[in-house]
Amino acid sequence: VKTIFSGIQPSGTLTLGNYLGAMRQFVQLQEEHHCYFCIVDQHAITVPQDPKTLKQNIRSLAALYVASGIDPEKATLFIQSEVPAHTELGWMLQSIAYMGELERMTQFKDKSEGRKAVSSALFTYPTLMAADILLYQANIVPVGDDQTQHLELTRDVAERFNKRFGETFVIPEIRIPDVGARIMSLQDPVKKMSKSDENARGYISMLDTPKQMEKKIKSAVTDSEGIVKFDKENKPGVSNLMTIYASCTGESIETMEKNFSNKGYGDFKSAVADAVLETIEPIQNRYNELIDSKELDDILTKGAEKANKVALKTLQKAKKKMGLLR
Numbered sequence: 598v599k600t601i602f603s604g605i606q607p608s609g610t611l612t613l614g615n616y617l618g619a620m621r622q623f624v625q626l627q628e629e630h631h632c633y634f635c636i637v638d639q640h641a642i643t644v645p646q647d648p649k650t651l652k653q654n655i656r657s658l659a660a661l662y663v664a665s666g667i668d669p670e671k672a673t674l675f676i677q678s679e680v681p682a683h684t685e686l687g688w689m690l691q692s693i694a695y696m697g698e699l700e701r702m703t704q705f706k707d708k709s710e711g712r713k714a715v716s717s718a719l720f721t722y723p724t725l726m727a728a729d730i731l732l733y734q735a736n737i738v739p740v741g742d743d744q745t746q747h748l749e750l751t752r753d754v755a756e757r758f759n760k761r762f763g764e765t766f767v768i769p770e771i772r773i774p775d776v777g778a779r780i781m782s783l784q785d786p787v788k789k790m791s792k793s794d795e796n797a798r799g800y801i802s803m804l805d806t807p808k809q810m811e812k813k814i815k816s817a818v819t820d821s822e823g824i825v826k827f828d829k830e831n832k833p834g835v836s837n838l839m840t841i842y843a844s845c846t847g848e849s850i851e852t853m854e855k856n857f858s859n860k861g862y863g864d865f866k867s868a869v870a871d872a873v874l875e876t877i878e879p880i881q882n883r884y885n886e887l888i889d890s891k892e893l894d895d896i897l898t899k900g901a902e903k904a905n906k907v908a909l910k911t912l913q914k915a916k917k918k919m920g921l922l923r
């Protein structure tokens with residue numbers, strides 16, 4: 598049995614990319630492992646958030662975790678800011694990480710590009726993420742492939758800490774899915790699908806209505822060739838839709854190419870829309886039952902209690918090793 602940690606930001610509504618790349622793996626992993634799943638609200642505030650919307654997004658994400666199949670009896674689900682050890686260890690790890698390392702992070706480059714005011718927290722985001730993971734002594738971190746670089750940094754920082762102060766943290770390993778590790782934007786298929794995208798037509802939200810979803814897929818950018826063939830380089834739009842279809846149905850790319858060989862993009866897109874809808878609909882139904890329920894609050898309260906216990910233990914250990922405390 599391994600320990601698993603992963604987090605998702607309440608920086609918008611969960612997208613199909615988040616679900617296929619991350620959340621769906623969580624559901625499988627909880628069956629065999631010791632899992633911690635987090636709503637990383639402290640990460641979300643690294644870019645401007647409207648307080649009222651953020652509050653709603655936190656609750657909505659919690660409901661989506663449970664609606665997607667996270668079972669609070671099997672996994673610990675909690676809100677990051679309800680476990681103060683995260684920001685405390687995050688600060689301590691800022692003293693371990695180097696400016697040069699953080700400057701190399703492509704997420705920082707992408708998210709700061711074109712912004713007039715960039716928060717210092719956006720820059721130190723990866724050290725907080727390292728704290729999230731290391732507090733639970735996680736062995737495995739299931740994420741989409743955009744997080745590979747941050748995970749490398751987490752490992753480096755943990756190794757450096759262990760070397761300097763003695764064995765403290767487990768060195769975590771990344772786990773990315775074979776299919777769906779990077780779902781691309783529907784409008785700009787060389788960019789990853791992101792819930793914080795300003796253009797809502799670029800992503801499918803897990804809470805979009807069937808009509809919205811269908812419209813977004815129908816207007817997804819493709820090419821003028823008219824052939825359903827997987828070719829990431831030359832046909833990024835079509836390849837992305839094929840990946841989405843494959844992830845939702847479990848069908849192979851070869852079968853798909855055969856089945857759609859004499860069909861146009863219109864038919865293909867309809868099939869993709871159906872597959873997505875079938876995946877999302879049951880999650881939305883459960884979401885609607887949960888969103889205003891006391892059950893959801895109880896899950897989060899219990900989750901925070903459990904997480905606090907474990908996190909505090911590691912935090913104390915790290916503080917002692919560093920020479921903090923009396």
Ligand code: ATP
Nearest residue numbers: 606608614618619740741778779780790791792793
């Ligand atoms: P933001 O735009 O605010 O960064 P996001 O959509 O990138 O939002 P995160 O909360 O940063 O979502 O990431 C949550 C998880 O979803 C991470 O494991 C991340 O790797 C994964 N993920 C994010 N985008 C995609 C994507 N397009 N395809 C597959 N996985 C993704």
Ligand code: MG
Nearest residue numbers: 606704743791
């Ligand atoms: Mg992201």
